[in-house]
Amino acid sequence: MVNTIITKTTGKNKVVDFRDGLVAANRDDYANMHGAGGRKGKAAVSVIKVYICDYSNGTGVNSRTLHASMSPELCEQLLEVCRQNIGVQVIDPNLEVLKEQRAISHKLSKSADMGFGVLNSCVKLLDGIVKAEGEGRGVPALAALAAGARNLLAKPRDKAMEPSSPAPLAPIQVPRHMDFTYAQDRVHAFGEVKEGDIVPVQRLNIFHQTFRSDGQMGNYPWTVKITNAKAPVHFQATGATTFSSSGMTEKQEAFIQVSDADMYRMMSRVCHFVSVWEHTVAAQVVRGGLEAREVEWRAGSGSTSES
CATH class of the missing domain: 1.20.20 (F1FO ATP Synthase)
Structure with missing residues (x-):
C-alpha cells in the first residue's frame, strides 16, 4: 500500500505526521497550480494533512487519532519561524x-x-x-x-x-527567539447542507512559546493541537461557512509538544516535498493550461481575421 506520510516525529505516547494531500488545479485554472476549491467543477482544496495519534491509554482501539488540514503556505510560515529560532545573533x-x-x-x-x-x-x-x-x-x-x-x-x-x-x-550575543501563534477552523459541509445542520468541524492550533509559565526556557516549545467535533453550520453572506464553538459536540482533542530541531526538520521536508510536487505534478497542469490557452487564442484570432 502506498504511504503518503512525508515526515513525522514522536513524543511521549504520541506521534504527529504530515501527509500528502496536495491536489492540482484543473487545466482551466492552471495558474492556481494548487486546487483552491469553490463551485462545482473546481478542483478540491490542496492541503497538507496533519495527523496526531495519542496512545497514552494504550494502542489499537484504546488509541485516539485526530487529523486536520493545513495550507502549503502555512508550512512555509512555520519553517520561517523555525529559522528565526536558530543560533545566536x-x-x-x-x-x-x-x-x-x-x-x-x-x-x-x-x-x-x-x-x-x-x-x-x-x-x-x-x-x-x-x-x-x-x-x-x-x-x-x-x-x-x-x-x-x-x-x-x-x-x-x-x-x-x-x-x-x-x-x-x-x-x-543575543539568543534568537521568535514566538508564533496560529489558529484555524474548518467546516466540512458537503452536499445539501442547510443553515444550522450538524456537520463535522476541525480546529488546528499551532504555536511556539519559547519560555514556559515558570520563566524557564522550554525544551519542547512547539505545540500542535487538533480538535475534531461536530457543530451547527452557519453560512455567511460572503459564502464562507463557519461554526460556533459553544455548539460543538462529540469533541475530541489531541496535542503534542515538539522540539525546535524536530519542527525544523519536518517543515523543511514538507516544503521540499511541495516544491518537488509543483515541479512535477503542477508543472504538467501549467503546461497543459498554456497549450489550451494558445489554442483558444489562435481560434479566436483566426475567426477575427476571417471576418
Missing part, C-alpha cells in the same frame, strides 16, 4: 547608539560614585565632631571645620571629574 558593540548609551551610563555611574563619596565624607566629618565632643575637646573652630569638610568633599569630586572612557565591550 551577534551585535556589534560599536554601533553609534550603543556607544552613546554606554557613555551616558558611564557618566551616571561616575555621578553616583561621587554622590556616595560625598555622603561617606559627611558621615566621617560628623563622626569626628561627635568624637571630639565626647573627648571633651569641644567642637572645632568653624574655619577648621570648613577646611576639613572642603578637603573631604573635594576628593570624590576630583575623582569623578577625572577624564575616563567606558571600557570596550566584546560583541554582544
Whole structure:
C-alpha cells in the first residue's frame, strides 16, 4: 500500500505526521497550480494533512487519532519561524547608539560614585565632631571645620571629574527567539447542507512559546493541537461557512509538544516535498493550461481575421 506520510516525529505516547494531500488545479485554472476549491467543477482544496495519534491509554482501539488540514503556505510560515529560532545573533558593540548609551551610563555611574563619596565624607566629618565632643575637646573652630569638610568633599569630586572612557565591550550575543501563534477552523459541509445542520468541524492550533509559565526556557516549545467535533453550520453572506464553538459536540482533542530541531526538520521536508510536487505534478497542469490557452487564442484570432 502506498504511504503518503512525508515526515513525522514522536513524543511521549504520541506521534504527529504530515501527509500528502496536495491536489492540482484543473487545466482551466492552471495558474492556481494548487486546487483552491469553490463551485462545482473546481478542483478540491490542496492541503497538507496533519495527523496526531495519542496512545497514552494504550494502542489499537484504546488509541485516539485526530487529523486536520493545513495550507502549503502555512508550512512555509512555520519553517520561517523555525529559522528565526536558530543560533545566536551577534551585535556589534560599536554601533553609534550603543556607544552613546554606554557613555551616558558611564557618566551616571561616575555621578553616583561621587554622590556616595560625598555622603561617606559627611558621615566621617560628623563622626569626628561627635568624637571630639565626647573627648571633651569641644567642637572645632568653624574655619577648621570648613577646611576639613572642603578637603573631604573635594576628593570624590576630583575623582569623578577625572577624564575616563567606558571600557570596550566584546560583541554582544543575543539568543534568537521568535514566538508564533496560529489558529484555524474548518467546516466540512458537503452536499445539501442547510443553515444550522450538524456537520463535522476541525480546529488546528499551532504555536511556539519559547519560555514556559515558570520563566524557564522550554525544551519542547512547539505545540500542535487538533480538535475534531461536530457543530451547527452557519453560512455567511460572503459564502464562507463557519461554526460556533459553544455548539460543538462529540469533541475530541489531541496535542503534542515538539522540539525546535524536530519542527525544523519536518517543515523543511514538507516544503521540499511541495516544491518537488509543483515541479512535477503542477508543472504538467501549467503546461497543459498554456497549450489550451494558445489554442483558444489562435481560434479566436483566426475567426477575427476571417471576418
